[in-house]
Amino acid sequence: xxxxxxxxxxxxxxxxxxxxxxxxxxxxxxxxxxxxxxxxxxxxxxxxxxxxxxxxxxxxxxxxxxxxxxxxxxxxxxxxxxxxxxxxxxxxxxxxxxxxxxxxxxxxxxxxxxxxxxxxxxxxxxxxxxxxxxxxxxxxxxxxxxxxxxxxxxxxxxxxxxxxxxxxxxxxxxxxxxxxxxxxxxxxxxxxxxxxxxxxxxxxxxxxxxxxxxxxxxxxxxxxxxxxxxxxxxxxxxxxxxxxxxxxxxxxxxxxxxxxxxxxxxxxxxxxxxxxxxxxxxxxxxxxxxxxxxxxxxxxxxxxxxxxxxxxxxxxxxxxxxxxxxxxxxxxxxxxxxxxxxxxxxxxxxxxxxxxxxxxxxxxxxxxxxxxxxxxxxxxxxxxxxxxxxxxxxxxxxxxxxxxxxxxxxxx
Amino acid sequence: xxxxxxxxxxxxxxxxxxxxxxxxxxxxxxxxxxxxxxxxxxxxxxxxxxxxxxxxxxxxxxxxxxxxxxxxxxxxxxxxxxxxxxxxxxxxxxxxxxxxxxxxxxxxxxxxxxxxxxxxxxxxxxxxxxxxxxxxxxxxxxxxxxxxxxxxxxxxxxxxxxxxxxxxxxxxxxxxxxxxxxxxxxxxxxxxxxxxxxxxxxxxxxxxxxxxxxxxxxxxxxxxxxxxxxxxxxxxxxxxxxxxxxxxxxxxxxxxxxxxxxxxxxxxxxxxxxxxxxxxxxxxxxxxxxxxxxxxxxxxxxxxxxxxxxxxxxxxxxxxxxxxxxxxxxxxxxxxxxxxxxxxxxxxxxxxxxxxxxxxxxxxxxxxxxxxxxxxxxxxxxxxxxxxxxxxxxxxxxxxxxxxxxxxxxxx
Numbered sequence: 001x002x003x004x005x006x007x008x009x010x011x012x013x014x015x016x017x018x019x020x021x022x023x024x025x026x027x028x029x030x031x032x033x034x035x036x037x038x039x040x041x042x043x044x045x046x047x048x049x050x051x052x053x054x055x056x057x058x059x060x061x062x063x064x065x066x067x068x069x070x071x072x073x074x075x076x077x078x079x080x081x082x083x084x085x086x087x088x089x090x091x092x093x094x095x096x097x098x099x100x101x102x103x104x105x106x107x108x109x110x111x112x113x114x115x116x117x118x119x120x121x122x123x124x125x126x127x128x129x130x131x132x133x134x135x136x137x138x139x140x141x142x143x144x145x146x147x148x149x150x151x152x153x154x155x156x157x158x159x160x161x162x163x164x165x166x167x168x169x170x171x172x173x174x175x176x177x178x179x180x181x182x183x184x185x186x187x188x189x190x191x192x193x194x195x196x197x198x199x200x201x202x203x204x205x206x207x208x209x210x211x212x213x214x215x216x217x218x219x220x221x222x223x224x225x226x227x228x229x230x231x232x233x234x235x236x237x238x239x240x241x242x243x244x245x246x247x248x249x250x251x252x253x254x255x256x257x258x259x260x261x262x263x264x265x266x267x268x269x270x271x272x273x274x275x276x277x278x279x280x281x282x283x284x285x286x287x288x289x290x291x292x293x294x295x296x297x298x299x300x301x302x303x304x305x306x307x308x309x310x311x312x313x314x315x316x317x318x319x320x321x322x323x324x325x326x327x328x329x330x331x332x333x334x335x336x337x338x339x340x341x342x343x344x345x346x347x348x349x350x351x352x353x354x355x356x357x358x359x360x361x362x363x364x365x366x367x368x369x370x371x372x373x374x375x376x377x378x379x380x381x382x383x384x385x386x387x388x389x390x391x392x393x394x395x396x397x398x399x400x401x402x403x404x405x406x407x408x409x410x411x412x
Numbered sequence: 413x414x415x416x417x418x419x420x421x422x423x424x425x426x427x428x429x430x431x432x433x434x435x436x437x438x439x440x441x442x443x444x445x446x447x448x449x450x451x452x453x454x455x456x457x458x459x460x461x462x463x464x465x466x467x468x469x470x471x472x473x474x475x476x477x478x479x480x481x482x483x484x485x486x487x488x489x490x491x492x493x494x495x496x497x498x499x500x501x502x503x504x505x506x507x508x509x510x511x512x513x514x515x516x517x518x519x520x521x522x523x524x525x526x527x528x529x530x531x532x533x534x535x536x537x538x539x540x541x542x543x544x545x546x547x548x549x550x551x552x553x554x555x556x557x558x559x560x561x562x563x564x565x566x567x568x569x570x571x572x573x574x575x576x577x578x579x580x581x582x583x584x585x586x587x588x589x590x591x592x593x594x595x596x597x598x599x600x601x602x603x604x605x606x607x608x609x610x611x612x613x614x615x616x617x618x619x620x621x622x623x624x625x626x627x628x629x630x631x632x633x634x635x636x637x638x639x640x641x642x643x644x645x646x647x648x649x650x651x652x653x654x655x656x657x658x659x660x661x662x663x664x665x666x667x668x669x670x671x672x673x674x675x676x677x678x679x680x681x682x683x684x685x686x687x688x689x690x691x692x693x694x695x696x697x698x699x700x701x702x703x704x705x706x707x708x709x710x711x712x713x714x715x716x717x718x719x720x721x722x723x724x725x726x727x728x729x730x731x732x733x734x735x736x737x738x739x740x741x742x743x744x745x746x747x748x749x750x751x752x753x754x755x756x757x758x759x760x761x762x763x764x765x766x767x768x769x770x771x772x773x774x775x776x777x778x779x780x781x782x783x784x785x786x787x788x789x790x791x792x793x794x795x796x797x798x799x800x801x802x803x804x805x806x807x808x809x810x811x812x813x814x815x816x817x818x819x820x821x822x823x824x
Contacts, residue, residue, distance in 0.1 A: 020458055046432055048460040161786075171787075219655045231754070235652050242756020243631045246789050253750045254784065266784060338665050338750055342643070344654020372666065372678060375583075377658050 016064065016089075016152055016405050021047055021055045023406040026064060026084065030109050030402065035081035037071035056082060064088045064108070084108050089152035090144075091401045092193070094133050095200060095393025096158050098122050098174050098227040099353075101129065103136040104394035105144060108152060110210060110402050114140045115394060122159060125177040130186045154187055154195040155401030157203030157393050159228065164245040167197040173263050174227055196404040198241075200224070200393060201248060204386070205232025206239055207396030208349050213387040219345040222386070223250075224352035225332060225361075229271045233343065251275070253335045270335045274328040276307040276354050282324045283310045292320040311357035322360055329361045333368025340373045340381065351386030428476065428501075428564055428817050433459055433467045435818040438476060438496065442521050442814065447493035449483035468494060476500045476520070496520050501564035502556075503813045504605070506545050507612060507805025508570050510534050510586050510639040511765075513541065515548040516806035517556060520564060522622060522814050526552045527806060534571060537589040542598045566599055566607045567813030569615030569805050571640065576657040579609040585675050586639055608816040610653075612636070612805055613660060616798070617644025618651055619808030620761050625799040631757040634798070635662075636764035637744060637773075641683045645755065663687070665747045682747045686740040688719040688766050694736045695722045704732040723769035734772055741773045745780025752785045752793065763798030 017023045024045050029036050041052045059065040065088075067080040088108045095102040099122070104115040116136055122129060141147060160172025168180045184195040205222035208214040214222070220234040231248035233240040241247050251271030252264050259268025272278060286292045287299040294313045299305050313321035336348065348369075350362060366383050373381075386392050429435045436457050441448050454464045471477040477500075479492040500520045507514040514529040528548055534541060553559060572584025580592045596607040617634035620626040626634070632646040643660035645652040653659050663683035664676050671680025684690060698704045699711040706725045711717050725733035748760065760781075762774060778795050785793075798804050 047458070048463060051460060233754075235647055236650070238648070240647050240652075240755075242789075243758035244756055244789060244791065246786065247754065247756040249753050249756070249786060249789070252786055253753055254746070264786060334666070335750075339754060341661050341665055342645075342659065342751060342754055343652075344656055344659040344661070346655035374658065374661060374664055374676060377654075377656060377661070379656070 015408050017408075018058060019055070021045070021051055022059055022064075025052070025055055025059065026108070027403065027406050029065070029082065029084055030406075033109065035068045035083040037081055038079050039071070041082075090141075090146060090150045091398045092137055092151045092154045092191070093394040093397035093401065094137075094154070094156040095203065095397055096120075096122060096129065096133075096156065097200065097353075097393070098159050101133055101136065102390065102394050103133055103140060104391070104398065105137075105140050105146075106395075106398040106402075108402055110395065110398040112391065112395065112398070114144055115391060116140060117390060122175050123177070126181040126183070126186065130183070134187070134190065148191055151191055151193045153193050153401035153405035154191060155203070155397035155399070155404070156183055156195060156197045157200040157397050157400075158183070158197060159200045161244075161246045161249060162197050162199050164198075164241055167195070169197075170244075170246075194401075194405055194408060196401045198239075198400055199230065199232070199245070199248075201230035201232040202239055202241065203232075203396035203400055204351055204392040205234055205248075205349075205396065206399045207388055207392040207394070208351070208386055209234045209239075210399045211388060211395050212349070212392060213384055214347055214349055217347045219343065219347075221336075221339060221343060221345045221348045222392075223332065223336065223348065223350050225275060225328070225350065225354040226352035227276050229275050229332065229335075231339065235343070250335055250339065253338065255331045255334050270331060274331040279307040279310050279324055279328055279354065279357075280305050282327075283313075283321065286320045286324070292318055294318045295321060307354050307357060314358050314360065322358075325358055325361050326364045328354070329364025330368050332361075333365040334372065336365060336369045336383075337372035340369060340377050344377050346380060348381065348383045349386050350383065351389065351392055355385055356389075427820050429820075430470060431467070433457070433463055434471055434476075437464070437467055437471065438520070439815065439818050441477070441494065441496055442818075445521065447480045447495040449493055450491050451483070453494075502553075502558060502562050503810045504549055504563045504566045504603070505806040505809035505813065506549075506566070506568040507615065507809055508532075508534060508541065508545070508568065509612065509765075509805070510571050513545055513548065514802065514806050515545055515552060516803070516810065517549075517552050517558070518807075518810040518814075520814055522807065522810040524803065524807065524810070526556055527803060528552060529802060534587050535589070538593040538595070538598065542595070546599070546602065560603055563603055563605045565605050565813035565817035566603060567615070567809035567811070567816070568595055568607060568609045569612040569809045569812075570595070570609060571612045573656075573658045573661060574609050574611050576610075576653055579607070581609075582656075582658075606813075606817055606820060608813045610651075610812055611642070611644070611657070611660075613642035613644040614651055614653065615644075615808035615812055616763055616804040617646055617660075617761075617808065618811045619800055619804040619806070620763070620798055621646045621651075622811045623800060623807050624761070624804060625796055626759055626761055629759045631755065631759075633748075633751060633755060633757045633760045634804075635744065635748065635760065635762050637687060637740070637762065637766040638764035639688050641687050641744065641747075641764075643751065647755070662747055662751065665750065667743045667746050682743060686743040691719040691722050691736055691740055691766065691769075692717050694739075695725075695733065698732045698736070704730055706730045707733060719766050719769060726770050726772065734770075737770055737773050738776045740766070741776025742780050744773075745777040746784065748777060748781045748795075749784035752781060752789050756789050758792060760793065760795045761798050762795065763801065763804055767797055768801075 065082045066085040068083045069081045070078045091106045093104040101120040102117040106112045160169045201224045214220045222232040229251040231250040233248045252269040256268035262269035262272035283305045287295040310321045477494045478497040480495045481493045482490045503518045505516040513532040516527040518524045572581045613636045626632045634644040641663040643662040645660045664681040668680035674681035674684035695717045699707040722733045
């Protein structure tokens with residue numbers, strides 16, 4: 001296996017498909033998520049009956065489709081239904097967070113079959129973190145009685161901006177040592193499968209759109225609030241990445257021109273004022289000022305405070321903790337109102353570690369967005385918590401990889 | 413001709429096309445803007461040779477394509493090239509501004525063949541304004557030796573939010589009397605062509621993307637600064653409208669929480685602080701305060717000041733006029749920095765009446781955007797003035813109508 005132009009070169013069974021129509025067939029069957037008749041494919045893809053028959057024949061030979069029961073009669077002889085079998089192969093899905101690793105295996109239909117998550121520190125650098133990722137993948141494969149050769153594509157979400165053309169991280173602020181690290185190549189020695197890399201929030205948006213609360217929604221915003229703040233945009237049913245792949249990077253929207261200086265050099269960025277570190281910092285200030293005995297107690301006991309501590313304090317009625325959470329909600333809501341004016345989505349999904357800090361966060365986000373946006377844009381605009389939560393990332397990484405490999409007919 | 417579900421019902425020659433493939437062929441030939449061989453269509457659309465031949469045959473019969481020269485030999489016999497003839501029909505394109513009407517005729521390939529613009533007041537209401545539009549259209553048709561029957565589709569841009577499903581204006585703030593007015597029906601008595609309505613800024617974005625500085629650009633933002641401020645979004649080569657059709661409605665982004673109250677009820681909206689009326693208001697204040705003798709002079713002479721007066725004062729070195737323009741530029745730039753973070757476009761086009769107020773506006777927008785946005789997103793981000801300017805709207809209205817009618821195979 002050699003690497004060329006950033007994409008792993010042909011190994012066993014790669015490229016998976018031979019032409020565009022084969023890819024379209026498999027992508028269609030993936031999405032409808034049931035067995036499909038040839039006639040439905042002809043209709044849905046607007047391709048001639050004979051081309052569909054030819055392509056289906058090749059996919060059956062390759063084991064990427066199997067016949068599965070008979071279609072309803074349409075007057076003529078009954079034709080068999082088609083579906084993607086489990087034996088068609090696996091997708092390896094990886095979700096790197098600032099403080100966590102999640103690894104999963106899924107079918108080619110992006111149904112998770114195994115998942116494992118553990119705490120990690122992305123600051124340990126690519127070698128250590130990706131080494132651990134590969135160990136976890138090996139364990140999962142072994143448990144499933146599968147091997148590296150069964151992996152047809154690898155999807156990776158990372159907590160930083162990814163340049164789409166190269167698949168490289170570009171100056172990721174919270175990932176020292178990862179700038180321009182060739183993540184794709186890290187798998188090349190062991191896996192003969194193509195590797196698709198994208199920003200973690202884009203990947204979570206894909207996951208929630210594929211299998212969560214955003215299923216079937218055309219225009220969706222996924223907002224992650226954790227160590228950073230970011231957004232993933234589904235526009236007209238597709239992930240919108242922008243020109244350099246950094247669309248949705250809302251952490252550096254200015255919410256207060258007089259606010260604190262952010263790591264990016266500007267003042268009052270949303271991330272610097274509302275994400276987990278800002279919440280912890282405000283809590284430490286309260287604890288030191290002695291206005292919140294509860295926060296002071298935790299700080300004294302442990303020497304530091306986390307966003308989670310603030311959530312717990314708020315849940316037992318600590319007024320200052322509640323105010324800190326509400327302020328984050330208000331700031332996120334303020335930026336979201338702008339996003340709503342620009343993108344006019346029909347659903348906003350809030351995820352990430354801070355999302356579950358307490359209901360007052362969501363309540364404050366909602367009331368700020370509804371107050372600040374134009375009535376037409378918010379008439380039918382639910383703002384909800386992520387449904388997939390911990391598995392939104394790996395689900396989306398699987399979707400990224402499956403969609404990617406089914407659009408790749410040539411290598412290089 | 414009857415109206416049903418908002419779309420004009422079949423008149424002579426409508427629907428224009430019989431099926432999806434015919435529409436795809438014509439849309440492809442439109443976009444490449446040259447004569448095309450059948451083999452190129454087969455390749456580009458991924459449809460079988462026989463289907464292409466059948467569809468092309470029908471389009472030749474209908475006069476929507478003609479044969480035009482021979483293709484380069486590919487070993488076999490040379491096939492003829494195809495193009496859309498002028499006789500295939502005309503598109504009527506209408507661009508309504510708050511203070512202007514522009515009407516044009518174009519080919520099905522969205523090449524303008526006649527254009528007329530005049531001042532108007534949209535506040536006179538739909539009956540008076542659309543009556544004038546229809547008079548201008550009749551004049552243009554007569555000049556071209558054409559009739560209403562030659563019009564294959566009508567595109568209309570309006571300065572307010574348009575609900576896509578119904579084609580109706582929804583509570584347009586600067587268009588009293590137009591709320592929910594059935595614009596499509598206003599043409600139904602005279603034209604047997606379908607009418608496509610969209611927001612004026614969306615239409616200008618389409619125009620600039622089709623035939624202006626944005627040609628060939630995948631991700632483009634068009635910003636109109638005039639009586640209002642609005643944005644049109646081209647994302648992955650298509651106009652992005654959002655769920656209710658109000659994506660890009662950036663006039664009500666908050667740029668100063670302590671700013672003046674806007675017509676929408678919120679404080680410090682971009683439109684209330686940076687558009688033409690705000691510029692005129694600030695100038696009047698300067699004139700009354702006596703700090704700018706030049707502005708005072710114009711106010712005294714005419715009893716009011718316009719944004720244009722401010723531009724002229726600035727051009728002869730009036731410091732206060734220049735400061736007013738710079739402030740508008742800074743505020744627009746501030747909102748644009750947010751848009752850039754969210755959408756990561758590769759080109760920003762500035763148009764509308766205020767765009768030409770003076771170079772200091774564009775200079776201030778540029779420096780604010782480049783200062784406030786993340787380096788990755790602004791690395792290759794030209795911010796330029798609209799190239800089509802006065803005809804951006806009618807060009808886009810033609811594109812809207814042509815694309816629309818070539819996607820409509822059934823009526824109702």
